[in-house]
Amino acid sequence: MRMMGPQRKGKMPIIEMGASRQSSGDLFATTRWTAVIAAGMRGSPQSERALEELCEAYWYPLYAYVRRRGHSREDAEDLTQAFFSRLLDGRSLEGLSAQRGRFRAFLLASMKHFLANEWDRANRLKRGGGRVHLSLDWATADTQFKIADRCAASPEALFDREWALALLERVLEGLRNAYAAEGHGPLFSALQPLLLPETGGGRIADAARSLGMEEGTLRVALHRLRKRYRKHLREEIVQTLENPAEVDEEMRTLFQAFAAG
Numbered sequence: 001m002r003m004m005g006p007q008r009k010g011k012m013p014i015i016e017m018g019a020s021r022q023s024s025g026d027l028f029a030t031t032r033w034t035a036v037i038a039a040g041m042r043g044s045p046q047s048e049r050a051l052e053e054l055c056e057a058y059w060y061p062l063y064a065y066v067r068r069r070g071h072s073r074e075d076a077e078d079l080t081q082a083f084f085s086r087l088l089d090g091r092s093l094e095g096l097s098a099q100r101g102r103f104r105a106f107l108l109a110s111m112k113h114f115l116a117n118e119w120d121r122a123n124r125l126k127r128g129g130g131r132v133h134l135s136l137d138w139a140t141a142d143t144q145f146k147i148a149d150r151c152a153a154s155p156e157a158l159f160d161r162e163w164a165l166a167l168l169e170r171v172l173e174g175l176r177n178a179y180a181a182e183g184h185g186p187l188f189s190a191l192q193p194l195l196l197p198e199t200g201g202g203r204i205a206d207a208a209r210s211l212g213m214e215e216g217t218l219r220v221a222l223h224r225l226r227k228r229y230r231k232h233l234r235e236e237i238v239q240t241l242e243n244p245a246e247v248d249e250e251m252r253t254l255f256q257a258f259a260a261g
Contacts, residue, residue, distance in 0.1 A: 060162060061158075061163040068154075172229075176192075194222055
């Protein structure tokens with residue numbers, strides 16, 4: 001699993017509250033997180049894979065949290081690696097009932113418990129040793145953390161902000177791959193910087209010229225991308241919730257975390 005790249009500064013693009021609920025409860029009766037919750041300690045191939053996918057997508061915010069708690073780069077790598085090793089072995093799932101509603105909250109609460117009670121420095125899990133399920137890009141993580149650490153936010157606030165960034169990068173990566181598969185990779189590359197609703201007309205005109213398109217045609221394509229982006233964003237957030245009806249509340253929380261960074 002690779003990192004999505006360094007974080008970008010600026011506003012969180014086009015998160016609209018209450019937009020197109022699409023009967024979320026019907027579309028997402030079983031999300032990745034509900035699959036994990038349903039299995040609990042018993043485990044199943046489906047729930048194990050669902051948990052791995054969630055961890056692969058959102059491991060970096062937890063690493064940044066550990067760093068902001070005062071741990072060195074090396075210790076943070078060891079702690080994060082050991083935490084996920086235990087989590088994916090099923091030994092940390094007893095606490096699901098406490099923070100089960102949102103994977104984001106569960107992961108942070110579990111790490112706090114791990115740091116406070118379960119880390120034995122004398123028996124530190126060496127990087128690359130033990131039973132490790134995730135291949136994590138530590139070099140990229142360290143660079144990304146050094147950029148993020150310039151803000152004065154608390155470890156918890158930084159965790160939420162990095163979660164929002166990881167979520168956005170995951171959505172954008174999915175759209176980038178989808179456009180490439182459809183043969184429209186250059187179009188996505190031109191449209192991505194224009195996702196913010198306040199994008200000026202001059203930039204849109206320049207993009208249209210670079211693609212050899214009419215400006216009106218590009219505006220239509222941009223409208224479709226924004227609509228598709230909102231849909232994918234909501235779908236990705238829902239995958240981290242037990243109750244899909246909480247998607248708007250979670251979006252507000254993440255938007256506020258991003259804006260405060």
